[in-house]
Amino acid sequence: MAPTKKRVDSGELKTFVIDLLSAYDVNIDHAKTMADVFCWANLRGVDSHGVARVARYIELFDKGDANRTPVIVDHALRPALNMIDADFAPGAVAMTRGVDLVVDLAKTQGVGWVQVKNTVHAGAMGYYVERLANAGMVGIVMLAGMPNMAYPGARPAAVATSPFAVGVPAKDSAPFLLDMATATIALGKIKQYKIRGEALPDNAAVTADGVPTTDASLAKMPLPLGGMKGAGMSLAFELLTSVLSGVPVVSPIHAKADGAKRHRQNAVIIAVDPAAFGDTEAFQMAVTETLNSIRGLTPVSPDETIGVPGDRGGAIAKTRANTGIPLPEATLNELASLAEAKGMNTIKTLD
């Protein structure tokens, strides 16, 4: 059974989240950035990375996993290379800073590469590559975190469902926005199958013993996309982000090292400046032509719509901007409790 949902206005939701985070002692700039990233995800239908995260984030702050008053330091390592030590700042804050920095590097050096180390749950990667594309850049983001995904042949959670994201600006069109996890199925989706009592697709998830299962109530973690392909990508991202930054996540977990289980994430943000190749208008036009050439392919069945990465989220965002963002009652109740505890009114629903 699908959970009951009620709609809220997207603008009001953002204001409410800013006020709520502020009431929980998050400084106003950080609260604004976090609200922007959460609401972007909700607007585009990526609800798992939306305002349902607010309560989780307050827990992260209270536990000391996330830092309300981080001292974020940029290390300019080489002309095109920078490393941000985020001091456990919220992912939205650290990653947005990384994006803005990498754009500056790319403008002068042609390409920029920024490591973001020691951050926490960074949310929807699409937000950051869209920000890169909106700055005219071709952007790539890779992120790694706590092991929560199976690995071919192994019993425990071995690597993370680490995302890979690419943004490319287009002419007279929303940017190309790929934002994909390296897992076959999202953890949140497994939960939804369980709630609905439905069988999972084959080879999507495994039990606690690492054995494939279609029983959502026994499913402990997702399998990697395409076996060694998704597992290899995830492991590559751990090497490119955590290990290259000097803060490995995977090996301390498996060595059961002290403090290894503290939640953290590390990322790399890469940007290349199309202006270095010549006419940016012509480039963006060629991007649009390529995207349109795919959208215009003959469909397998006449009623099929062929989309490119970014289209679906863009369509949802248009609808939700007009008619509101549907939030599950559980999320609304959680937000209401948080508001009440600080003597605030909760968000008004449209239904």
Next chain:
Amino acid sequence: MAPTKKRVDSGELKTFVIDLLSAYDVNIDHAKTMADVFCWANLRGVDSHGVARVARYIELFDKGDANRTPVIVDHALRPALNMIDADFAPGAVAMTRGVDLVVDLAKTQGVGWVQVKNTVHAGAMGYYVERLANAGMVGIVMLAGMPNMAYPGARPAAVATSPFAVGVPAKDSAPFLLDMATATIALGKIKQYKIRGEALPDNAAVTADGVPTTDASLAKMPLPLGGMKGAGMSLAFELLTSVLSGVPVVSPIHAKADGAKRHRQNAVIIAVDPAAFGDTEAFQMAVTETLNSIRGLTPVSPDETIGVPGDRGGAIAKTRANTGIPLPEATLNELASLAEAKGMNTIKTLD
């Protein structure tokens, strides 16, 4: 039925391929580089990208798709960014040049990004990321080419089975080497299922009408890895390589433009220098620790070996370096015919 194979010595194979390509008017430096890339693939068990390509390459030269006397030009666009116009040089030649150039950029700028445009079949991407790792770099390669893969909802071949490769140097260990296509199954594997008369796995390939099939004799092309994920990666690589370089491949094909069907490939090679982060020994040690932490995980079943990307190819290479490279009779016959036509002896088999 598996085809009959006979073994050849790996060193002799390389010498033979150099001599053979030279006899077909390929200049000696290019012949050496091509032989190196082909034999590396055979040594590691990636036989689809090995010496079976020699005959195909001679066809590409004779058709004028590949260029025996290319004028390769490096465009230094910005301090960390270069674009090589390969003038349809063999992929091995253009990509190796790109790798060596990106290493120089990364050493001074921290990161280097090199576009390689207008090349032809570049072979096993693992070769190039291994070369980057052997130079101490963390390397990423993405490549795009002619559409030969299905796309969710579309009937014709829409995008290419474009590869993604990552190489990372490790201490006292072979490098981490991820080299994956964005397809569920390789075209060559579909052929093998057809030869053996076996059913394909579910959701691996489609018919000419874009409908999923397990009948290998009806299978026309592979499905992308994970639906929109693999399709999105492939499309992203077309944008990052072909379109950014000003030589789109996908959109002219779908527009049925003149000359659109000429075989070509475009790539991007990225390197980052771990020395910019500090002690490279410590970094490589941390890479090895991470890889070993995965290799040492509790297996699902006791006889299971848990490997990381690069392990399987490395093990095959050890065996084949000692006992020879098994080549199918069809490949041996083709090489013998090519040799005979130039009055050369063919390669000696060990069986």
